[in-house]
Amino acid sequence: MLKVIRRELDPANEYFIQPMSDIHIGNAAFDERAFIRDLKRARELNARLLFIGDVFDMLLPKDAKRFKPTVLADWLVGKDDVINPPINKAFDLLKDYADLIDMISIGNHEESVVQ
Numbered sequence: 001m002l003k004v005i006r007r008e009l010d011p012a013n014e015y016f017i018q019p020m021s022d023i024h025i026g027n028a029a030f031d032e033r034a035f036i037r038d039l040k041r042a043r044e045l046n047a048r049l050l051f052i053g054d055v056f057d058m059l060l061p062k063d064a065k066r067f068k069p070t071v072l073a074d075w076l077v078g079k080d081d082v083i084n085p086p087i088n089k090a091f092d093l094l095k096d097y098a099d100l101i102d103m104i105s106i107g108n109h110e111e112s113v114v115q
Contacts, residue, residue: 007102016047021107025093026086027057028073032093039097049100053107056086 009015020038024030042049059071060082069077075089076082094101106114 016042016045017050018042018045018047019050019052021052022054023051024054024057025090026073026076026082027059027071030057030073035093039093042100043097047100048102049097050102051104053105055090055104055107058083058086 018038018041023035039049041047057071072082073086076085079085
């Protein structure tokens, strides 16, 4: 279900929007330090955050075409559950920025898990 929240912006003020996509939390290439740096910068600017898909990597062993054990972040290697830990990590990383988040949409990586 899509939830739409409309905001009235004062044209006399300056607003910053920080779109973010293809973060791929759970992937070995996810750069957590850079992600945190970007979140902190958004806080400094009071920027509105828009997450435009593929927040999570969600390449699962059942996806034989694309999954390789080397795609997993170190903290997922050897775990039976590779879905909940990235969600928990995202929560931990984003909870202090919830007031800045205007949108989180799913991408093809999340869509493959939802199906």
